[in-house]
Amino acid sequence: MKIINNGNFAPWFRILLWAMGIALAAASYFLLSGIEEFVGVVVGMIVLATGTYAERANMLHLKPFDNSYEKARKSYETKVDEEEK
Template identity: 45%
Template sequence: MKMIHDGNFSGWMRVTLLFGGIAILVGGLACEEVPSLVRIVAFCGGFTMIALGGFCSRAHALNVKPFDSSYKKARKIYEDS
């Protein structure tokens, strides 16, 4: 199981980030017994996971590779010899 496949998160990782983030966000908002700081951290962490999963899904749909190292090849092309 690879987390990064072809310069982007693999499909199972994107889905896990999305649904895991939703679960953490809703769980943080639903628990009234825990201190408010824990609820705020859970909300922010869940929101961040949802955003990361959504951005990676959009990058996959547009065939963008955010975790690829192809910029190194482009940098070598423009170096002064």
């Protein structure tokens, strides 16, 4: 079972992140108090935001967790750059 599939999180993992974020934020809000409540809600919102980010990237056919930037960086190298290394 792969977590990253085609440059984005797998569908089951995106749903899991979304559900875990909501559950963590809600549980922290209702069950904790003080600074623990604040930290729990913030962490829950970060997990929820990560799942939402990955889902929106999937809808737009973006690949946020891909390593294609390395291929692009290599295509801009010149022979002078390679000789200096």
